[in-house]
Amino acid sequence: MKLESPLLSAVPGLRHAFFNREGGVSGGVYAGLNGGIGSNDDPVNVAENRRRMAHQLGVRPQHLLTAYQVHSPDAVVASAPWDTASRPRADAIVTRTEGLAVGVTAADCGPILLVDPNARVIGAAHAGWKGALTGIVESTVDAMEKLGAERSSIVAAIGPLIRQRSYEVGNEFVERFIETDPENALLFLPAAREGHAMFDLAGFIRKRLQSAGVLMVDDVGVDTYSDERYFSYRRSVHRKQPDYGRHVHAVVLES
Numbered sequence: 001m002k003l004e005s006p007l008l009s010a011v012p013g014l015r016h017a018f019f020n021r022e023g024g025v026s027g028g029v030y031a032g033l034n035g036g037i038g039s040n041d042d043p044v045n046v047a048e049n050r051r052r053m054a055h056q057l058g059v060r061p062q063h064l065l066t067a068y069q070v071h072s073p074d075a076v077v078a079s080a081p082w083d084t085a086s087r088p089r090a091d092a093i094v095t096r097t098e099g100l101a102v103g104v105t106a107a108d109c110g111p112i113l114l115v116d117p118n119a120r121v122i123g124a125a126h127a128g129w130k131g132a133l134t135g136i137v138e139s140t141v142d143a144m145e146k147l148g149a150e151r152s153s154i155v156a157a158i159g160p161l162i163r164q165r166s167y168e169v170g171n172e173f174v175e176r177f178i179e180t181d182p183e184n185a186l187l188f189l190p191a192a193r194e195g196h197a198m199f200d201l202a203g204f205i206r207k208r209l210q211s212a213g214v215l216m217v218d219d220v221g222v223d224t225y226s227d228e229r230y231f232s233y234r235r236s237v238h239r240k241q242p243d244y245g246r247h248v249h250a251v252v253l254e255s
Contacts, residue, residue, distance in 0.1 A: 005157035036246030073135035103250025111249035116149035151213035166225035
């Protein structure tokens with residue numbers, strides 16, 4: 001049902017999970033543990049799946065928080081539960097409130113879970129290519145600092161995402177990254193198809209974390225596209241599926 005980061009697992013008083021598809025009640029293209037509130041899955045199934053994930057994290061279902069993600073650089077602070085209708089539009093959540101699990105949903109984009117073990121501040125960020133390029137990593141670290149964290153003490157884990165061997169992009173995508181920073185050229189390898197390249201999203205996220213002063217970074221190394229235990233947006237497109245499920249990845253301070 002879940003994957004854990006060795007670095008985060010070593011932090012006392014912290015629970016976290018990168019959930020996969022196993023152990024859920026959804027069917028069809030959502031088969032398994034779909035936590036996507038915005039998907040067209042039966043809301044009853046999604047609620048049961050999220051209840052099971054909350055149980056694994058040791059929190060009440062209403063204390064497992066995700067935002068309305070819009071591929072933005074925006075991070076919000078959570079101090080109390082919110083309901084589905086009032087969830088903020090953002091791509092990262094940070095908190096220092098014990099017993100409140102902050103999470104993100106993803107299906108190829110990069111989930112990042114973070115903690116400052118000394119300040120007892122945690123965060124979860126959703127880093128697709130657009131969010132990562134426009135500053136979601138930096139916004140998350142800044143928001144954690146405002147709650148008392150020190151970036152040099154933050155430990156981060158990069159979760160399951162689409163890996164370079166599966167992530168083909170066009171030349172216009174490559175040019176956009178290189179225009180931002182010429183060193184980003186190192187994140188691309190030639191693709192078999194002319195005019196295309198293979199993009200290292202995990203490497204880009206790690207680079208942004210390190211540039212933001214976060215030097216303790218783990219990476220679980222899972223490719224959501226090639227591993228059928230995980231939902232994948234790009235795989236659903238290639239298979240001409242009408243929709244796809246979303247994983248929840250979350251972290252919580254024990255109370």
